[in-house]
Amino acid sequence: MAAQTRALVSGQWLADAVRNNLVGPKLRVLDASWYLPKTKRDPRSEFAQTHIPGSGFFDIDECSDRSSQFDHMLPTSSHFSEYVGDLGIGNDTHVVVYDTSGLGSFSAPRVWWMFQLFGHSSVSVLDGGMKNWVADGHPVTAEHHKPERRQFQATLNRSWVKNFEDVLENISSHKVQVVDARSAGRFRGTEPEPRDDTLPGHFPGAINMPFTTFLDDSGKHQRPEILSKLFREAGVDLQKPLWVSCGSGVTACHVVLAAHMLGHPGACVYDGSWSEWFKKAPAEHIISEGGMSV
Template sequence: CRTPLAFTARLLPHGARRTAHRGNVPRSSVRTVVMASTSTTTLVTPKWVKDNLADIHVVDASWHMPALKRSAVDEFKAKRIPGAKFFDIDGVSDGANPAPHMLPSTQGMRAALHALGLNDDKAVVLYDNDGMFSVARAWWMFRVFGRDNVFVLDGGAPAYEAAGFTMELDGDVAAVDASAQACQDAMKGEKGSDFRGEREFLVKSMDDVIKNIDASTFQVVDARGQARFRGEAAEPRAGVRSGHIPGSRNVFFGDLLNSNKTFKTKDEIRAIFVSNGVDLSGDKPIVCSCGTGVTACILALALDTIGNPNAAVYDGSWSEYGADEGAPIAVGEA
């Protein structure tokens, strides 16, 4: 069983792990991990959540593709895990950026967490209504901005209900726009986001990705479906070209999930990455990309579950890259 201190060390960048002894880990960091030490992995089960409801923060991080015409807010108001709060990945973002849900500034993220009462030492469990979709983005955001004791309910709300546990229905709920409003208020007057947050090694920019085409210092893994990756299908966003970043690999995020939207086994996940040409040895860092920075985080979370916790995400992803006429693109197989 992983010790609390070892769990802290697992979250540090490779070069910093040697400093993760008790003299170098902040007191609060040790305490938060100890409080959540009943789970030794990022993914938690419905039973774990149910058994620990009194001692954790539960957060609904649902977001749906606009074409689906679903309202995550309305769904939250109608039904949620007891005591859950709502975190809006679209609202907690850099509103000055034309791309959707790009990372906010550090001040914006801190304000959002404070508005939800998440500024204490309690562990946070995130979930969504799809099972495994936008919740991965929220998990990555929390990590970027320095929050360690954050877990993800594998299979989300559907798994919680399927396990026979009671959902909270209708009634009064905390202000669902609290996180978004606090973030936007905190970012008023800012000219743009200092989006790298406290762990900039988890975030890559378009400039980083373009430089890497020749330098090849890290692997880029694209979570989009094969047709979009190969340039055989049109992109859903207007003005975005089809294709992929030269040199990138393709691992469709859906291949990592079971039919009930829980993650496949660790061995299956490893095999999927390796069969698509991804080096999991740790010798070459991994950067995940997708359409708008959501499903890339599913890849990052999958990598975390198999012992590769420091995969970065290209925040702008293809919606930014493909819209830049000057950026080189490739089509066809990886």
């Protein structure tokens, strides 16, 4: 790869790499699938049954702050370093992430962002995910061989992570535009949240850009001109700082990826997102059109 790693790689590019036995210490492929408990899908079990040849499994829940009451909050730098080193990844490894969502992409951008956040820019998302990989007739396997451990040194860019207090202060100051990547119904408060202890809605000033709008009908990422149009129509200025949120910090990373593809230096993620906000925020900072109750 060139010094500037592409944010997306095609299925054909990765299939050629697999066929030419390039997967190894310098190229690692990760299945980063994660699903909400309500889907009753077990991504680790699915990985054991079928995955892209040579790939490893990245568990978003395992590589997280397990002491937090909130789902998959970011791990420490040392935890991340240890975890990805065990996956055979060093600081000179090009990492390609994908997931098995029927949408084509769901959780892979979160792991792409985590690598970026911890100082590893040589990371790409497989465009179209496993959905298109299989549709295009590329090989899958159940075989898995644990790679040799490598040393990885993470360097956290803490400025890219926002917390409850940051968002609360921004509601008063209006300094930064904040995009919420959940569906329009969850954002407005007219559709239920997938977590039973959380009601839908949004915080003041948030701009809704459902993450699915960044994907085309096939599950591949929209072209740059379409992405530009989406941000423009939402009133988001990519020449200015941008923060993003969602349900628990996963699909917000679709917005980060899209902005990155358009040259934004780094959208910041509210890691706790709506799951945390709903539990901590005063009632006046929860806007909802619905009358749902937990």
